[in-house]
Amino acid sequence: MNIKASFFLARTTILRGNKGTLIMTILIMTLAYVNLIFISSVFGGIVEAINEQSIKNLYSNIVIAPADDEVYIENKYAMDSIDTIPGIVASSAHYINNTLISYDANNDGNDVQRGKWIVKSVDVEDEIRVTQISDSMIEGEYLDSNDRDKIVIGKEIAGGHGGDLDYLSLGGVYVGDEIDIKFSNGIRRTYTIKGIFSTKNSQADQMAFVTTKEMESVLGVYNLASEVIVKINDDELGQEEKYIKQIRQTGLVDEDIKTWKQLTGFTSSASKSFTMISIILGAIGTVVAGVTIFIIIFVSIVNKRKQIGILKAIGMKESTIILSFVMQAIFYAVIGIIFGVSIILFLIRPFFINNPLDFPVGWVSLKITFNIIRISNISLVIAALIGGFIPAFRGTKESILDTIWG
Amino acid sequence: MIIEVKKLKKTYEGRVPTHALKEVSFGVKEGEFVALMGRSGSGKSTLLHQLGLLDAPTSGEIIIDGTNVIDFTEKQKTEFRLKKLGYVFQAYALLPELSALESVYLPLMLTGVSKAEYIKTATEMLEKVGLGERIHHLPKEMSGGEQQRVAIARALVNKPAILFADEPTANLDSESSETILKLFKKLNKDIGQTIIMVTHEPDDKKHVNRVIWLKDGVIRPEGT
Ligand SMILES: Nc1ncnc2c1ncn2[C@@H]1O[C@H](COP(=O)(O)OP(=O)(O)OP(=O)(O)O)[C@@H](O)[C@H]1O
Ligand SMILES: [Mg+2]
Numbered sequence: 001m002n003i004k005a006s007f008f009l010a011r012t013t014i015l016r017g018n019k020g021t022l023i024m025t026i027l028i029m030t031l032a033y034v035n036l037i038f039i040s041s042v043f044g045g046i047v048e049a050i051n052e053q054s055i056k057n058l059y060s061n062i063v064i065a066p067a068d069d070e071v072y073i074e075n076k077y078a079m080d081s082i083d084t085i086p087g088i089v090a091s092s093a094h095y096i097n098n099t100l101i102s103y104d105a106n107n108d109g110n111d112v113q114r115g116k117w118i119v120k121s122v123d124v125e126d127e128i129r130v131t132q133i134s135d136s137m138i139e140g141e142y143l144d145s146n147d148r149d150k151i152v153i154g155k156e157i158a159g160g161h162g163g164d165l166d167y168l169s170l171g172g173v174y175v176g177d178e179i180d181i182k183f184s185n186g187i188r189r190t191y192t193i194k195g196i197f198s199t200k201n202s203q204a205d206q207m208a209f210v211t212t213k214e215m216e217s218v219l220g221v222y223n224l225a226s227e228v229i230v231k232i233n234d235d236e237l238g239q240e241e242k243y244i245k246q247i248r249q250t251g252l253v254d255e256d257i258k259t260w261k262q263l264t265g266f267t268s269s270a271s272k273s274f275t276m277i278s279i280i281l282g283a284i285g286t287v288v289a290g291v292t293i294f295i296i297i298f299v300s301i302v303n304k305r306k307q308i309g310i311l312k313a314i315g316m317k318e319s320t321i322i323l324s325f326v327m328q329a330i331f332y333a334v335i336g337i338i339f340g341v342s343i344i345l346f347l348i349r350p351f352f353i354n355n356p357l358d359f360p361v362g363w364v365s366l367k368i369t370f371n372i373i374r375i376s377n378i379s380l381v382i383a384a385l386i387g388g389f390i391p392a393f394r395g396t397k398e399s400i401l402d403t404i405w406g
Numbered sequence: 407m408i409i410e411v412k413k414l415k416k417t418y419e420g421r422v423p424t425h426a427l428k429e430v431s432f433g434v435k436e437g438e439f440v441a442l443m444g445r446s447g448s449g450k451s452t453l454l455h456q457l458g459l460l461d462a463p464t465s466g467e468i469i470i471d472g473t474n475v476i477d478f479t480e481k482q483k484t485e486f487r488l489k490k491l492g493y494v495f496q497a498y499a500l501l502p503e504l505s506a507l508e509s510v511y512l513p514l515m516l517t518g519v520s521k522a523e524y525i526k527t528a529t530e531m532l533e534k535v536g537l538g539e540r541i542h543h544l545p546k547e548m549s550g551g552e553q554q555r556v557a558i559a560r561a562l563v564n565k566p567a568i569l570f571a572d573e574p575t576a577n578l579d580s581e582s583s584e585t586i587l588k589l590f591k592k593l594n595k596d597i598g599q600t601i602i603m604v605t606h607e608p609d610d611k612k613h614v615n616r617v618i619w620l621k622d623g624v625i626r627p628e629g630t
Contacts, residue, residue: 008508312484
């Protein structure tokens with residue numbers, strides 16, 4: 001094998017061959033590559049959107065729950081110290097209560113709509129730094145720290161606001177309406193709806209929020225919490241375990257502390273499915289790209305049958321000829337990758353950042369990770385290797401005389 | 407003898423087997439310029455293919471420069487073609503993407519000589535065949551005769567023991583043909599190049615040292 005000669009032949013073929021063919025080939029490779037990245041990125045984007053909704057509206061990054069045999073987290077001092085850990089943005093303590101909510105539209109005891117929902121309490125100042133529910137109001141306003149008989153509810157509780165579970169809702173309540181809540185300890189209170197929110201997480205939309213002060217007066221407790229959710233710095237994402245260790249050191253030794261990942265049961269199974277689909281589509285895309293290269297090289301070899309015979313006749317080794325075609329294939333793949341990456345990063349990605357797709361799970365943009373790009377690059381180059389090698393190997397096996405006169 | 411052929415047979419197996427060469431034996435001395443002549447279908451090309459290691463004979467022996475090449479593997483044949491044999495086809499045997507110079511230095515490149523050296527040697531070779539002014543031309547920018555001279559330069563650039571040419575002038579006008587034949591004669595004279603050329607032209611006889619006549623796959627004296 002003479003690598004120099006292979007390279008020389010590959011180079012002259014590419015540079016002096018038909019320009020139209022070259023442009024078409026590069027175009028096809030670029031599209032094949034964009035296709036590989038695009039599909040994985042859309043699925044990556046969907047998974048990320050699902051996760052983001054869970055993080056933004058439900059769990060934030062870390063969730064602290066009471067120890068196994070406890071109802072509440074009682075270490076107020078520890079809860080307060082969490083915020084002082086560097087890298088942690090804020091934490092928000094909630095009381096959680098399973099309630100029965102009812103709405104009597106005409107105040108006459110007839111046609112009362114009711115259902116069971118979770119009511120959580122929030123310290124407004126803390127909460128707005130940790131979740132984004134306060135930014136998701138579609139009607140009315142979020143709570144203020146001093147609100148007592150006010151409540152904000154999710155659109156799935158309210159009904160009539162485009163939720164998916166309207167048949168389970170209160171059948172259409174609006175800001176200003178009054179609803180009755182029976183807490184798990186039997187206490188009943190009436191609240192005026194201050195706001196209705198709609199996130200892209202239906203679990204969050206099935207919750208209602210009152211202030212901590214209000215909840216403590218209902219439950220008759222003080223300075224406790226049913227859960228504390230903790231937000232860490234964006235650039236620390238993925239480091240949750242490290243922060244859990246630090247949180248434990250504040251004194252929350254026996255509490256049940258989990259990352260959002262561990263809690264997203266449904267979403268993680270959904271994201272596993274999406275990952276699976278994207279791997280399958282990626283594999284198909286790679287095979288298609290490989291077959292495309294195969295066809296390109298195959299056609300080129302059919303056109304160069306005679307020339308291959310001549311090269312063999314003047315004493316060029318088959319392996320040298322094969323390598324020159326494989327080099328061409330890899331060249332097409334690499335150029336496809338370069339153009340493809342440029343298109344993805346400078347055209348498609350900005351486009352989808354500006355125009356995200358509205359999926360039920362959230363606003364989906366493309367999630368283009370270095371990993372996806374690397375895997376696609378390797379896949380395409382391997383596809384080019386194989387797609388270039390097979391036709392070249394077969395083409396050079398023909399006898400010299402057959403190729404020159406056949 | 408630079409080439410010795412003993413009882414060489416070539417049968418093309420097919421629905422009807424063709425005995426293209428039937429026990430051909432002859433020898434060519436170093437520095438000879440030999441013409442292979444005979445009617446169409448007499449086996450001239452077949453014989454040249456066997457000698458040029460482009461095909462595998464059915465039986466017999468070919469000894470080139472003291473080496474029996476019959477039992478060579480494909481790899482050995484390739485190597486031998488590169489270093490010991492030059493082959494000029496009838497026509498259209500240049501790669502369209504390569505300039506004259508590149509076509510000629512490709513075989514040198516394959517032997518692993520340095521870039522400076524292969525450019526120098528190839529340029530000299532092109533000058534020898536009278537194409538010093540055309541070294542950067544692509545095949546489509548040259549006449550048939552010029553292309554054929556590039557092919558000859560390419561065949562000669564590795565200083566082969568034998569130059570084979572299968573009707574190298576068949577596609578050329580008489581003037582170009584004359585140039586090619588004069589070139590062969592000059593090469594034969596000046597550097598003692600052994601040449602075996604298949605030709606149809608009775609006129610070519612006057613340029614060569616000897617004519618080998620083929621008839622129905624066997625060597626016959628002229629006229630029989
Ligand atoms: N690949 C092949 N398969 C079968 N028969 C073949 C093949 N090549 C040549 N022949 C036959 O072998 C015989 C000799 O052919 P060859 O090509 O050697 O003749 P030639 O003397 O070169 O003729 P021409 O002057 O027309 O070139 C012919 O009968 C031809 O039909
Ligand atoms: Mg012939």
